[in-house]
Amino acid sequence: MKLRTKKRTGALMLALLLAVLAGCGSGNNSNTSNAENSGSATNAPAATTDSAKKVTLTMMVSGTKAPDGQDFALDIMPKLVKEKFPNVTLETSKLPDEQYFTSIRTKLASGKGPDIYWVFPRNASLGVLDMAKAGYAADLSDLTFWDNISQGAKDDMSYEGKPYGIAGGLDYLGVYYNQDLFKQAGVIEMPKDWTSFLEACQKLKDAGITPISLADKDPWFLQFGMYQIAANEVYPDEMDFDTKLQAGEKSLTDPKWVATISKMKELYDKGYVVKNSLGLGSAQAAQLFVDGKAAMVFDGTWDYATLTAKGAANFTRGFFSLPANDSGQPTYVSAATAAGFALNAKSENLDIAKEVMNYLFDGQSDLFKAWTEANSSISVYKGVPLNHDLFKEVNDSYLNNGKSVYFPNQMWPTGVAEEMEAKFAEIIGGRKTTPEQVTEAMDAKFKELWKN
Structure with a gap:
């Protein structure tokens, strides 16, 4: 009986204490919101109420x-x-x-x-x-x-x-191009594969037009072409390549990566990239394009404002995915968050x-x-329409065909893409570095940095 009495007494004292505390908290306390008092508080950040606080x-x-x-x-x-x-x-x-x-x-x-x-x-x-x-x-x-x-x-x-x-x-990598220069060089049909893309570049070069402006002074600019090629060389039949790479089941020395580096190298070997590209920064490369002095530039949707700015020449622009695919195969879009x-x-x-x-x-x-x-x-953001018609063709391909690949460096530790850039710069600079050596350096850096 004593034990039960103690429990009842303790319960009564607790109830009285809670009542007193509730009474103390029922005044106009500016630090307590109505949502909290009503039990309807959410996890959203509270609104700023002290407008005097700068x-x-x-x-x-x-x-x-x-x-x-x-x-x-x-x-x-x-x-x-x-x-x-x-x-x-x-x-x-x-x-x-x-x-x-x-x-x-x-x-x-x-x-x-x-x-x-x-x-x-x-x-x-x-x-x-x-x-x-x-x-x-x-x-x-x-x-x-x-x-x-x-x-x-x-x-x-x-x-x-x-x-x-x-x-x-969502960003797309692609090729901004000068439609007027394409017509001037006799490029009537848009290239659909790597062979026809090289043919278009040759027609431009033969017409005295610089086919491609690239900003190799900024090392990261290399990614804009390289990842589009990789999207069509490395991933179409092995979309989980990088997952296997992380698991130690694949290597960046894979022949598909060697082929990717080789295709990028081919553009330089054949003189399709602007001369002295290692001396051009991104602003200079863009200016060559907007001034009508180069027919194409590899870049992303994020540089729309820069590459559609008014330059020394007025011309109609277009945008397409770099067709690094083989003949008869679809072109994969290089797209990423x-x-x-x-x-x-x-x-x-x-x-x-x-x-x-x-x-x-x-x-x-x-x-x-x-x-x-x-x-x-x-x-x-749901419900927001496409706001630049320039990207409509690539966007439609992305939405309707479902053939796209993310940017590879999003699956690599920081340092691998930078190693790719540094080794490929040796090729641009005239050294005898081979595509195989570029991939070997990339793979070694990946293994050094990957810790999972």
Whole structure:
């Protein structure tokens, strides 16, 4: 009986204590939301209510500034964020890719990284997997718009099942070309395979026209052609090649990779690439194209603004997938989830940065509309139509045929693509480096760096 009495007494005292605490919490406490009191709280970041508190968010991205001065990251986004959140100032910077990679790594490692920064899919250089593992990227699971993002794009920006980046869209690698120069050289039918592509290049060369402008001073530019060739040489009959590579079942010395390097080399050997390409940066290579001094340039959808800018010549542009396939075989599109936004896990303003992302991707705000208009990547946000007709043919092929391959470096550790670039630069520079030696160097670097 005593034990039962003690239990009842203890229960009564606990009830009285809870009643007192409830009474203390029932006043006008400005730190407690109505959602919490009603039991309807969500995982979404709380809204900013203290408009008197001035906050400065920093953002760093990579790329080339829009020619007309209406750059989304530098001009439009800061203005619209200020209109929505008067207490928030968004300070942004934009660097060329190589400078960005170096700068952002240094800043994040020193604990002085920006609140918002540009991150790449999977294992790519500055890939979301590395950023999440290192603790530099915040878990974004509690953002409110994920149901409107394609699952593939979300998966490519996730680590251990949680999203750590927001994809900017879907990107295609392809060939921007000058339709007027093609006609001038007698290239009437678009090339459908590697043989007919080489024939088109030869016609252009014979007509005194530089067939291809490439920016080999910027090593990463090599990827824009190489990955399109690989999409048609390496992967069509073995889409799980890189999974096998990671498991130790395949090697980058595979004959299909040797053939890929060899085809890229062929373009230089036959004089189809602009002379002294090792001295040309990306801006210079693009200028040759927009000025009508080269018929083609290998690049991605992300450089739409640069490659459609007004130059010294007026001409009609086109865009097609590099047909590195054999005759009678389909051309595979080189397509992959685009780079996008990550939030610094160590940011003191993480909640506010999340609010900005929710506003950016809410599907209806002025900021969202400006983003979809400025974004040259193919949208992965449901319901957003293609905004550049230049990419319609390739986009239709991607959607209707289902024959596409991701960018290989998204499945490699950082350093492998860079090794490919360095060794191939030896070929461009006239050294006797062979395609086999390029693949051997790539494979050795992969085995050195792969730790899974």
